[in-house]
Amino acid sequence: xxxxxxxxxxxxxxxxxxxxxxxxxxxxxxxxxxxxxxxxxxxxxxxxxxxxxxxxxxxxxxxxxxxxxxxxxxxxxxxxxxxxxxxxxxxxxxxxxxxxxxxxxxxxxxxxxxxxxxxxxxxxxxxxxxxxxxxxxxxxxxxxxxxxxxxxxxxxxxxxxxxxxxxxxxxxxxxxxxxxxxxxxxxxxxxxxxxxxxxxxxxxxxxxxxxxxxxxxxxxxxxxxxxxxxxxxxxxxxxxxxxxxxxxxxxxxxxxxxxxxxxxxxxxxxxxxxxxxxxxxxxxxxxxxxxxxxxxxxxxxxxxxxxxxxxxxxxxxxxxxxxxxxxxxxxxxxxxxxxxxxxxxxxxxxxxxxxxxxxxxxxxxxxxxxxxxxxxxxxxxxxxxxxxxxxxxxxxxxxxxxxxxxxxxxxxxxxxxxxxxxxxxxxxxxxxxxxxxxxxxxxxxxxxxxxxxxxxxxxxxxxxxxxxxxxxxxxxxxxxxxxxxxxxxxxxxxxxxxxxxxxxxxxxxxxxxxxxxxxxxxxxxxxxxxxxxxxxxxxxxxxxxxxxxxxxxxxxxxxxxxxxxxxx
Numbered sequence: 094x095x096x097x098x099x100x101x102x103x104x105x106x107x108x109x110x111x112x113x114x115x116x117x118x119x120x121x122x123x124x125x126x127x128x129x130x131x132x133x134x135x136x137x138x139x140x141x142x143x144x145x146x147x148x149x150x151x152x153x154x155x156x157x158x159x160x161x162x163x164x165x166x167x168x169x170x171x172x173x174x175x176x177x178x179x180x181x182x183x184x185x186x187x188x189x190x191x192x193x194x195x196x197x198x199x200x201x202x203x204x205x206x207x208x209x210x211x212x213x214x215x216x217x218x219x220x221x222x223x224x225x226x227x228x229x230x231x232x233x234x235x236x237x238x239x240x241x242x243x244x245x246x247x248x249x250x251x252x253x254x255x256x257x258x259x260x261x262x263x264x265x266x267x268x269x270x271x272x273x274x275x276x277x278x279x280x281x282x283x284x285x286x287x288x289x290x291x292x293x294x295x296x297x298x299x300x301x302x303x304x305x306x307x308x309x310x311x312x313x314x315x316x317x318x319x320x321x322x323x324x325x326x327x328x329x330x331x332x333x334x335x336x337x338x339x340x341x342x343x344x345x346x347x348x349x350x351x352x353x354x355x356x357x358x359x360x361x362x363x364x365x366x367x368x369x370x371x372x373x374x375x376x377x378x379x380x381x382x383x384x385x386x387x388x389x390x391x392x393x394x395x396x397x398x399x400x401x402x403x404x405x406x407x408x409x410x411x412x413x414x415x416x417x418x419x420x421x422x423x424x425x426x427x428x429x430x431x432x433x434x435x436x437x438x439x440x441x442x443x444x445x446x447x448x449x450x451x452x453x454x455x456x457x458x459x460x461x462x463x464x465x466x467x468x469x470x471x472x473x474x475x476x477x478x479x480x481x482x483x484x485x486x487x488x489x490x491x492x493x494x495x496x497x498x499x500x501x502x503x504x505x506x507x508x509x510x511x512x513x514x515x516x517x518x519x520x521x522x523x524x525x526x527x528x529x530x531x532x533x534x535x536x537x538x539x540x541x542x543x544x545x546x547x548x549x550x551x552x553x554x555x556x557x558x559x560x561x562x563x564x565x566x567x568x569x570x571x572x573x574x575x576x577x578x579x580x581x582x583x584x585x586x587x588x589x590x591x592x593x594x595x596x597x598x599x600x601x602x603x604x605x606x607x608x609x610x611x612x613x614x615x616x617x618x619x620x621x622x623x624x625x626x627x628x629x630x631x632x633x634x635x636x637x638x639x640x641x642x643x644x645x646x647x648x649x650x651x652x653x654x655x656x657x658x659x660x661x
Contacts, residue, residue, distance in 0.1 A: 105382030106255035112407035116531035152210030160198025260384035272368030392472025422616030502580030
């Protein structure tokens with residue numbers, strides 16, 4: 094079968110191609126540029142726990158060397174410390190559950206690590222200097238044309254546009270991209286200096302010095318480097334080099350007493366837009382990352398959401414690639430991810446008037462200021478409506494209501510807790526390390542398995558019956574065992590999607606309910622070999638439901654970059 098065409102070799106496109114390769118799907122990555130990315134210390138990204146783990150699994154295990162996990166989070170208002178949240182060890186914030194520190198690193202370092210992993214992956218082909226200008230679709234695949242200097246036709250099974258905010262793929266598909274322009278503007282500087290808070294991120298609202306503005310933040314990077322962001326007032330204020338230097342000196346003096354020695358490494362002005370594509374799928378073509386959405390105000394992370402797009406789409410494309418088209422499964426990508434990003438944008442749009450609207454009666458409400466600081470921190474720390482990982486509770490892949498049991502602390506559709514699990518071969522690892530391999534996971538909660546000889550527990554209690562139930566599931570599933578899971582009693586069974594979201598949990602071994610839930614999570618039962626033999630087989634379909642796209646003549650209609658359509 095033809096590879097998946099990925100348009101765009103930024104972090105989202107590279108993550109998608111590596112996630113596909115991990116599930117046995119080849120891809121061709123069309124890179125508009127030469128493959129080299131300019132080093133910009135002031136252009137950084139923040140990866141939450143789930144997305145940092147994902148890129149780590151895909152071959153980027155050394156990101157902690159080029160990035161930094163914050164030791165804590167400080168919220169300040171005027172001259173007072175409002176909140177201090179330890180993030181890596183030590184006492185936890187009493188008002189919030191324990192938080193694992195996000196990973197903060199320069200974007201060019203993330204891109205370089207992903208590109209190095211892609212260079213080592215035989216199922217990923219990187220093609221530089223390849224700008225797409227034409228798309229053709231038919232019932233068996235999709236064809237893309239790239240212009241000079243590498244003018245070539247590329248044939249693929251599917252195509253994913255990860256080509257950024259000005260996406261050519263989105264324009265060729267004639268998909269609208271409505272939203273709001275210049276929601277926030279920030280002056281940004283990367284500098285090396287000694288600040289009073291070693292490895293702690295700081296958000297200072299209404300700082301008491303002249304050029305502080307409404308808000309300034311400082312986020313640490315390795316090597317004593319800090320990224321500083323100043324929220325600019327609406328109206329397009331011109332930020333001259335002199336004005337930016339003045340902000341730097343005033344801010345450092347305000348925090349340190351006097352302006353300490355510093356080395357200015359990089360500067361810029363970052364304008365944040367909020368936009369959401371009307372559709373994320375048109376037949377065999379999909380959008381992901383900035384091509385599908387733009388966000389970033391109040392600490393929300395657009396790249397984080399783009400990486401989640403890639404993880405969500407990869408296992409669904411892999412299933413379709415290996416087992417044949419599964420339209421409900423592919424449709425669920427837009428239903429889940431677009432709804433999740435829309436909810437994030439809605440939360441930011443509702444919070445912005447409260448946080449940026451100035452005074453009014455709400456400033457007289459006791460505790461209002463502290464509540465505002467908490468709201469702003471949520472987006473940066475990855476919790477609440479502005480930052481928490483998404484839950485697909487209303488997914489079209491959810492099992493029937495009667496099968497959607499809730500017997501654990503994780504609701505159906507939410508990401509599972511990263512517990513320690515044991516495979517039948519005795520291998521022990523973290524649950525997240527078993528994700529992204531193209532099949533669901535079935536996890537049995539069995540206290541004591543860590544100390545028992547696995548030869549005994551594999552044949553004892555409910556294990557034989559559960560083993561038979563897993564073998565009968567549609568498609569392949571992996572059976573794992575854990576000593577405990579939050580909120581679960583002994584013999585609880587969890588069904589987990591390849592991207593780590595809970596499908597259902599059952600109080601005991603229930604083969605029928607487990608089968609129904611697994612069937613729903615795959616968008617319907619995949620064909621097995623017996624069904625393929627008895628059903629009518631389309632040309633190019635092989636035993637086991639795997640499709641081999643037949644070679645066909647050029648489709649009858651082409652869509653060109655200028656929006657015109659014509660016959661070949």
